[in-house]
Amino acid sequence: LYLHIDPDFKRPPCPHFERGFCPLGPRCANRHVKMEKICPFYIAGFCPNGKQCKEGHHAKFVDDLPPPEPKIVK
Amino acid sequence: PTWGDTGKSLAEMDIDADFAEHTKPWRLPGADQSDYFNYGFDEFTWTTYCLKQKSMTGQLADQKAETTKFE
């Protein structure tokens, strides 16, 4: 019995994609965790639900990210 | 967007009065403000911002009322 381990599973999530956009797309070395939407209250500026929010993700707009890294194709 | 069944947007709400029942976890020591507030706001600067927005929309409404008077 082969235990299939998804190689993607080990890669850390891509902070650029988490923010909203990564120019490397499928070529990115990191995992692109797709999320449905950003919380509209958080977009307005304030949402009292914090991390427990069910209205959407509270996407932080981090602006000092290192550049995204491309996958090394072997 | 309006918050729950209050019919108010969060910018129109008074955090102390309208969230009297809420646990206000952003006030706890060590809470990451950016989990709750976007754009670098905290409760204080957010409240100031909302008041400013309210007074600006008020001014706009007044201006409109003034202009339509003479139309």
Next chain:
Amino acid sequence: PTWGDTGKSLAEMDIDADFAEHTKPWRLPGADQSDYFNYGFDEFTWTTYCLKQKSMTGQLADQKAETTKFE
């Protein structure tokens, strides 16, 4: 210095990311927008969102500058 365990220098990384920005592979036919854009964004709405971020952080900075003036 190399970046992580990829054995590439940061300068090389920059070129790859910049290259992608320049060639805009998400515009190519058959490209899956959701591989590049999260939360249902597309190139247009993402740009608008970035502008909103800029404008809101700018407003907060102005507000903070204004408050310290009177302290």
